[in-house]
Amino acid sequence: MDHFYDMPKGGVYDVPDPGFLPPLWPWLQSVINVGGHGVELFFMISGFLIPASLIRHGSLSQFFFDRILRIMPVFLVLHIALFVVGPVVGYKFFRGIDAGSYVAVFASNLLFLQDLLGLPIAQQNAWTLTYEWAFYIWFAASFTALKFGGRTVAGPLVLIGAACAFHWPITAFFCIGMLLSAVKFRINAPGALGLIAGLACAVAMYAGLTLSHPFASLLPGFLLFAMVLAPESGVSRALSTAPLQYVGKVSYSLYLVHPFVLFPLQVVGLKLVALGVDRWLLWAAFIGLGAVMSLIASAISYELIEVRLRRVLDRYLRGLFIRPSPDMQHSVSAGTHAIRR
16 A cells, blocks of 8 residues: 555655655555555564474475475566566666676575665565564574474574564564464454454554564454454455455455556656646546556566466476475375276
């Protein structure tokens, strides 16, 4: 939602321009700015799913291979597209960029190290993937250390994770997911009252993020996620509707693709406002067309990249990088023997 607010402000080429955002009431600006905090929900979901995924895989190599197949195809396609088209259209930091800087920005963004190296971020939403990969690596290292070295070995890694949560408070939301994955605590608040309770927790969570400190949002975030995980709760029932389930399915593509869809609409809007077209009309069209086109582009990205390309990559790369475990080899041999019989 924040792109529907920020992009109409202008600055498409990192130069001052009037934009086409109409004058908004302060309260409406505050409500729209809340949309920029949706990433906390993704972190809670990752914190909940990743521990079970690592245990289910039973192998670090298989776990990271599947994580790469989940995260990288969409990111990499958009990454290459941006670095091919960006210099042509003069998009932001590409204006006047030299070859050395081009390679440095390309490589640092590919490895999610742009913030660490103080270089520009290419895909504006991809900053969250830096935190995601850091969480994957930290949890895998901590789990492995606890499994083979016990608490003495895992303790320093846990302390490092706690220090990171204090330094980057947004990462504390991973802990909510991990905690609910471990304790199986659920809040089954059914019906309309349960839905109202969930909405109240969501409001409290985002109020804490906007008006106070991320740590103030942890408790309402914990309560909200505990309701989401309860199958019969009002919140879970509301989220189980077919349209929201589909949006959830394509949410990763939607998250990364929509800035690319909105960019040409932003350019057109800037040209039309210079011709005197009403700002409210332009903003409404930008939101309406942008939402529809983003969903369409996300559906295409999901089917072509997340499903088909990922399937092809899995088929041809898994055997090159992942060796079947003895149990898996036994299962394959038994299956082959059964087919021959």
